[in-house]
Amino acid sequence: MKHELKLDTFLCFALYTANHAMNRVYKPLLEALDITYPQFLVLVTLWEEDEQTVGSIGEKLFLESSTLTPILKRLEAAGYIRRERNRHDERQVIIRLTDQGRAQKAKAEAIPGHIVTATGCSSDEVQRLRQEISDLRDALNEKSHAA
Amino acid sequence: MKHELKLDTFLCFALYTANHAMNRVYKPLLEALDITYPQFLVLVTLWEEDEQTVGSIGEKLFLESSTLTPILKRLEAAGYIRRERNRHDERQVIIRLTDQGRAQKAKAEAIPGHIVTATGCSSDEVQRLRQEISDLRDALNEKSHAA
DNA sequence: AGCGATTAAATCGCGCGCGATATAAATTGG
DNA sequence: CCAATTTATATCGCGCGCGATTTAATCGCT
Numbered sequence: 489m490k491h492e493l494k495l496d497t498f499l500c501f502a503l504y505t506a507n508h509a510m511n512r513v514y515k516p517l518l519e520a521l522d523i524t525y526p527q528f529l530v531l532v533t534l535w536e537e538d539e540q541t542v543g544s545i546g547e548k549l550f551l552e553s554s555t556l557t558p559i560l561k562r563l564e565a566a567g568y569i570r571r572e573r574n575r576h577d578e579r580q581v582i583i584r585l586t587d588q589g590r591a592q593k594a595k596a597e598a599i600p601g602h603i604v605t606a607t608g609c610s611s612d613e614v615q616r617l618r619q620e621i622s623d624l625r626d627a628l629n630e631k632s633h634a635a
Numbered sequence: 636m637k638h639e640l641k642l643d644t645f646l647c648f649a650l651y652t653a654n655h656a657m658n659r660v661y662k663p664l665l666e667a668l669d670i671t672y673p674q675f676l677v678l679v680t681l682w683e684e685d686e687q688t689v690g691s692i693g694e695k696l697f698l699e700s701s702t703l704t705p706i707l708k709r710l711e712a713a714g715y716i717r718r719e720r721n722r723h724d725e726r727q728v729i730i731r732l733t734d735q736g737r738a739q740k741a742k743a744e745a746i747p748g749h750i751v752t753a754t755g756c757s758s759d760e761v762q763r764l765r766q767e768i769s770d771l772r773d774a775l776n777e778k779s780h781a782a
Numbered sequence: 783a784g785c786g787a788t789t790a791a792a793t794c795g796c797g798c799g800c801g802a803t804a805t806a807a808a809t810t811g812g
Numbered sequence: 813c814c815a816a817t818t819t820a821t822a823t824c825g826c827g828c829g830c831g832a833t834t835t836a837a838t839c840g841c842t
Contacts, residue, residue, distance in 0.1 A: 491747030491758070493740065495679050495695065499765045500657045500750060504676070505697050506772035507654040508799080510647045512779045515800095526828065529651070532642050542791060548642065550652050553791050555829045562827085579790040579837045593640065600638030603647060606778040607771060611638070617767055618646045624754060624764065625653035631753040632659045655829080662830095673798065689821060700821050702799045709797085726807045726820040 503621075513606050517599050521592050523566070526551075526559055528596070531568065534585050535593050541580045550629075568592060650768075660753050664746050668739050670713065673698075673706055675743070678715065681732050682740050688727045697776075715739060 495501050514525050523531065526549075533545050546556050560583060563569045568589035574580040604614050642648050661672050670678070673696075680692050693703050707730060710716045715736035721727040751761050 491751065493679055493682055493743060493747065495676070495683065496769075497762070497765070498679075498747065498750075499754070499761050499768070500661065500672075501676065502765045502768040502772065503650065503654045503657050504672075506768045506775070507650045508697055509772045509775035509779070510650055511799090513775050514647065516779075524827065525647075525651075529642070529648065532640055532645075535640055536642065543789090550655055551828095552830060554793075554831080557792055559828075577790085577838070581791065596640060600640065600645065603645075604638065606775055607646070608774045608778075609771075614646050615644070617771065618644070618649045620764055621646075621649040621653045621768070622643075624756075625649065625656045627755040628653070628656035628660050628753055631755075632656070632663075658829090671797065690819090698798095699800060701801080701823075704822055706798075721820095724808070724820085728821065 499624075510603075513603065514599075517602055521595055523563070523568075523592075524559075526555075527563055530556070530559060530563060530583075531585075531589065531592060531596070534569065534583065534589070535596075538585050540583055541574070542583065543580070545583060563589075646771075657750075660750065661746075664749055668742055670710070670715075670739075671706075673702075674710055677703070677706060677710060678732075678736065678739060678743070681716065681730065681736070682743075685732050687730055688721070689730065690727070692730060710736075 491497070511525055514528070518525060518528055521528070521531075529549055530545060533548050534540065542553055542556055542560065545551075546553060549556075560569065560571055564571050567586055570584045570586060571581050572584065574582050604611055607614055609617070638644070658672055661675070665672060665675055668675070668678075676696055677692060680695050681687065689700055689703055689707065692698075693700060696703075707716065707718055711718050714733055717731045717733060718728050719731065721729050751758055754761055756764070
């Protein structure tokens with residue numbers, strides 16, 4: 489029995505609880521923007537590249553349309569984005585930032601710095617760990633998609 | 636501007652997506668037990684130490700009673716645990732494994748090995764990363780509890 | 783041209799996860 | 813000894829996140 493069933497030895501449990509902890513750090517920072525954490529990730533995606541389809545955003549965030557559609561509707565209701573069918577392919581919905589949505593970016597600029605501070609690590613340390621966790625994600629995704 | 640607003644540089648995003656990826660690897664493995672991932676974590680906690688209060692389990696899993704109560708009710712309905720008020724302090728609810736709940740442990744023994752395989756890393760590699768992520772969680776929790 | 787297959791997004795049901803609140807039991811202090 | 817406070821759990825409302833299904837549009841093939 490190489491691996492024993494102890495919570496403290498589970499990589500999954502570390503990820504699970506670290507993710508929750510990160511959410512708790514983000515919550516007060518996002519209150520200024522009056523958005524949730526997944527809504528923030530959608531806005532970041534659009535600040536990087538505006539005018540994307542639901543599918544394109546989903547691919548970048550690893551989310552299904554069943555998850556994204558309600559989030560996008562809330563961002564639309566908040567006045568940060570518009571949702572319009574693609575004229576050239578009516579199956580697609582193009583997501584565009586409004587002026588107000590673009591304006592929120594300024595309020596968000598300070599967030600990454602706050603997070604690095606909260607980790608108690610150097611920027612380089614954080615980036616190294618981020619890369620390792622991203623690689624882990626890619627390895628896990630490869631296995632579950634193959635199977 | 637030291638930190639730019641790019642998804643690919645966010646530690647939070649790496650954690651968020653790695654956690655989802657881990658969930659997707661776990662889902663088929665847990666189907667044999669017919670439980671969800673958080674339900675599995677509760678069972679692991681009880682396999683380590685039976686007869687715990689809701690609060691004690693919550694402390695170990697970093698979960699509130701508002702999250703745990705419904706999960707525990709489902710595990711009770713599945714026949715894996717019993718929920719009984721503490722005779723000596725009727726505010727508390729003691730959670731106990733049933734015989735069936737204890738029996739599930741055997742089915743779960745193989746899971747950690749599957750996970751290590753899915754990561755494509757050595758056990759030592761996984762444990763090192765797990766420790767780093769746990770430390771990150773603790774650092775983040777310290778900041779958000781202090782504030 | 784036309785029809786079956788594919789693709790994109792939306793809808794639905796369910797289980798978290800949490801903040802705020804409620805309920806009930808135990809503790810504390812006068 | 814009893815009223816105020818504290819503690820433990822439960823309840824409620826809301827926003828994910830996903831699998832399964834639906835709806836609608838486009839593509840592919842003959």
